[in-house]
Amino acid sequence: MPHGRFTRFAPVALLCLANTACLATRGRLESEVSAVRAEQAQALAAEVQARRTAEAELEARVTQRFEARLAEQMNALRADLAQLRNDFGVRIAAMEDTLKFAMPVHFAFNESTVRDADLPVLEKIAVVLQRHYPDAAVTIEGFADPAGTERYNAALSQRRAEAVRAQLEQYGLGGPNVNAVGYGETRLVVPGAWGDAPGAQMNRRVVFAVETRGSPLRVMTMQEGSDGR
Numbered sequence: 001m002p003h004g005r006f007t008r009f010a011p012v013a014l015l016c017l018a019n020t021a022c023l024a025t026r027g028r029l030e031s032e033v034s035a036v037r038a039e040q041a042q043a044l045a046a047e048v049q050a051r052r053t054a055e056a057e058l059e060a061r062v063t064q065r066f067e068a069r070l071a072e073q074m075n076a077l078r079a080d081l082a083q084l085r086n087d088f089g090v091r092i093a094a095m096e097d098t099l100k101f102a103m104p105v106h107f108a109f110n111e112s113t114v115r116d117a118d119l120p121v122l123e124k125i126a127v128v129l130q131r132h133y134p135d136a137a138v139t140i141e142g143f144a145d146p147a148g149t150e151r152y153n154a155a156l157s158q159r160r161a162e163a164v165r166a167q168l169e170q171y172g173l174g175g176p177n178v179n180a181v182g183y184g185e186t187r188l189v190v191p192g193a194w195g196d197a198p199g200a201q202m203n204r205r206v207v208f209a210v211e212t213r214g215s216p217l218r219v220m221t222m223q224e225g226s227d228g229r
Helices: 002-088 116-132 150-170
Strands: 091-095 098-106 137-142 178-182 205-211
Touching: 002 091, 002 098, 002 116, 098 116, 116 150, 116 205, 137 150, 150 178, 150 205
Parallel strands: 137 178
Antiparallel strands: 091 098, 098 205, 137 205
16 A cells, blocks of 8 residues: 555656746746846847937037037128128118118119129129028119109119119029019108209118028127118
8 A cells, every 4th residue: 555655646746846847947047038138128228328329429519510610600791791881881780580781882863774883892792692691582672862753763763673683693693582672762861852962862772681581690680770771
């Protein structure tokens, strides 16, 4: 009987031993898998951090270069605008998203021909606008003194604006973004002055309106001059 009971319980004992061995093996495998997963997670986290660091450094370099380039452009713009004011007497006014350039370009009585004396300032304004505002919409506004009828003065001022636009095209500033508009005897600088009267020539003028919307080189701190009305 003892021998028979041993024989009967032997498979059970062997099964228990096998299960214990399996549990131990499973535990080791699970431990190894956990260690591998932890190592992979650590490596992935390090890779992500390294990528973020590299991206941040790249962004910082790009931002630095952009700011340096923008500062360079702003300095060049200030120099060009200063030359327009100091060398040519241009008055510049900033209004919302538009710069107004009151040019010392005037016309003889009842004339729409651009004078030779005004060519240098027109060439300079063409250079400045192409350099700093290549995509801006430019409107050349022509004006007349109050002599004649309103209808005639409107047509005369339109011819003056178109004559200036034609001259600017010779300096490379043209295309659909450059328009000429005549405002006749409106917005007089010297009310009532016409012909040879003092100040009449100020009424026979052109003004540039440059829409600077979206431009990083918008100038918003300039004060309007006395002839920029």
